[in-house]
Amino acid sequence: xxxxxxxxxxxxxVKRRPEPLGEIVPxxxxxxxxxRPYQSEAVKAFLDSPNKARGIIKAAIRSGKTCMxxxxxxxxxxxxxxIVPSQMLLRQTYEAxxxxxxxxxxxxxxxxxxxxxxxxxxxxxxxLAAKGSLERKCKGNWDADxxxxxxxxxxxxxxxxxxxxxxxxxxxxxxxxxxxxxxxHHFREGLWGEVVRDSNA
Numbered sequence: 001x002x003x004x005x006x007x008x009x010x011x012x013x014v015k016r017r018p019e020p021l022g023e024i025v026p027x028x029x030x031x032x033x034x035x036r037p038y039q040s041e042a043v044k045a046f047l048d049s050p051n052k053a054r055g056i057i058k059a060a061i062r063s064g065k066t067c068m069x070x071x072x073x074x075x076x077x078x079x080x081x082x083i084v085p086s087q088m089l090l091r092q093t094y095e096a097x098x099x100x101x102x103x104x105x106x107x108x109x110x111x112x113x114x115x116x117x118x119x120x121x122x123x124x125x126x127x128l129a130a131k132g133s134l135e136r137k138c139k140g141n142w143d144a145d146x147x148x149x150x151x152x153x154x155x156x157x158x159x160x161x162x163x164x165x166x167x168x169x170x171x172x173x174x175x176x177x178x179x180x181x182x183x184x185h186h187f188r189e190g191l192w193g194e195v196v197r198d199s200n201a
Contacts (some may be wrong), residue, residue: 002050022177025118027074027101035071038062043071052185056184064072066093070100073119080119081199085183085192087111087123094121095184116172124187127189127195130172134191173198 005012035043042057046068049055052078058067073080082097084090091112095107097119107117110126128134138148138159179201187193 002052002109006050011170022062022079024077025104026080027077027104027118029071029074030096030100030102033067033100035067036064039068042068043075046072047075055176056161065182066096067100069182070097073097073178073180076178079175080120080180081173081176081201082119082180083124083127083182083187083195084121085124085186088121089182090121097121114166114168120176124192127169127173128168128191129163130169131198132163132169133148133196134163135160136163170198174200176201177189 002012002014038059042059046055046057047053053072057065057068059068069082081114082093084093087110090108094106094108097104101119104119105117107115107120107122109115109120109122109130111123114126114130125134138161141148176199179196179199181187181196187196
């Protein structure tokens with residue numbers, strides 16, 4: 001509605017920002033962390049955008065994008081999924097959010113761990129594996145019943161198979177009101193883009 005009003009040059013004023021669909025999470029901001037003026041400006045522009053907290057923050061390397069995203073999460077008070085494209089960014093982002101939002105329940109999905117929280121940091125690869133869409137190369141690993149993990153009985157490996165879906169995936173992807181995607185340009189198409197589209201946030 002606001003987009004149509006803007007396009008037709010109809011003046012309007014938003015009286016109330018929609019509340020999150022789920023529970024409101026009372027995050028606490030680390031008062032020792034002061035946003036720089038350009039960070040405050042970006043956060044305000046994002047929250048006051050016509051799309052209401054939807055958009056892209058494009059900023060230089062080392063400009064504090066995780067800090068800005070954390071401040072937006074704090075302001076929205078919403079359960080959040082924060083998707084990153086690598087294990088290195090998983091740990092780095094997890095620790096940064098714990099610093100910016102002290103005491104928050106920060107979850108961690110990746111590197112063999114599945115721990116959900118009010119803010120959950122997850123690698124796209126781990127989400128794809130849970131979705132059942134990640135292609136693996138069989139190593140000939142047999143289970144207790146002498147069946148290979150690729151699902152083709154006994155084999156000597158080198159076959160490709162898709163990871164089986166994790167029943168937690170669909171419920172988890174529908175449990176957040178806000179989605180943050182780091183390095184968004186990697187998610188334009190293909191399987192990575194599917195993970196973003198699977199979220200209802």
